[in-house]
Amino acid sequence: MITVHHLNNSRSQRVLWLLEELGLAYEVKRYQREPTMQAPSELRAVHPLGKSPVITDEHHTVAESGAIIEYLVGRYGAGRLRPAEGTLERMRYDYWLHYAEGSAMQPLFLKLLFDLIPKQLPAIVRPIGRMISKGVKQKLIDPQLRTHFDYMESELASHGPWFVGPEFSAADVQMSFVAEAGATRGEVDARRPKLEDFLRRIHARPAYQRALERGGPYELLK
Numbered sequence: 001m002i003t004v005h006h007l008n009n010s011r012s013q014r015v016l017w018l019l020e021e022l023g024l025a026y027e028v029k030r031y032q033r034e035p036t037m038q039a040p041s042e043l044r045a046v047h048p049l050g051k052s053p054v055i056t057d058e059h060h061t062v063a064e065s066g067a068i069i070e071y072l073v074g075r076y077g078a079g080r081l082r083p084a085e086g087t088l089e090r091m092r093y094d095y096w097l098h099y100a101e102g103s104a105m106q107p108l109f110l111k112l113l114f115d116l117i118p119k120q121l122p123a124i125v126r127p128i129g130r131m132i133s134k135g136v137k138q139k140l141i142d143p144q145l146r147t148h149f150d151y152m153e154s155e156l157a158s159h160g161p162w163f164v165g166p167e168f169s170a171a172d173v174q175m176s177f178v179a180e181a182g183a184t185r186g187e188v189d190a191r192r193p194k195l196e197d198f199l200r201r202i203h204a205r206p207a208y209q210r211a212l213e214r215g216g217p218y219e220l221l222k
Helices: 012-022 041-045 065-076 088-120 123-159 170-184 193-204 206-215
Strands: 002-007 026-031 054-057 060-063
Touching: 002 012, 012 026, 012 065, 012 170, 012 206, 054 065, 060 065, 065 088, 065 170, 088 123, 088 170, 123 170, 123 193, 170 193, 193 206
Parallel strands: 002 026
Antiparallel strands: 002 054, 054 060
């Protein structure tokens, strides 16, 4: 039996979704974030880094979203949700599978970090912290976010409706967290209709809805 070590409001939600798309049986072991938003120490008993997502399957423990997707689709997909080797679609699939965490999430994480930093400072220096944070976001982070989300929008316009092309794939599962995180940061709105439509379509999928029922409250949808 596959076990998903599921942290609330995290990337592991898309692992539940993939399992539902593949029609696989699995169990969910839930973990709650600490008040600091960090993962609880109990996850270190599953994987030394103590992070989610991580799955266990028989004697295998697999961490990292991309590696988990490759493992599940490779072992259980039977040709589903992944284009055939040697095709242009497979090249695009591999690219988006790695782009999601390799490039796109970095500025999103930095945006979150610099939003949080002033709140962690003593009150006496908080105004200075807000000023520094605002400057870093305006000059460095926000331009990168615009570049990335404009790029995603243009790729969906040119090759869509899915990231690999006309067919839904596991790369769209991987990119879902990027698009959802972008929506919470104000990057996915009417200015980028293809990304808005991508989110509407994935949220309407029955497997996505079943994964929400299994995973529980998911704050990125608010």
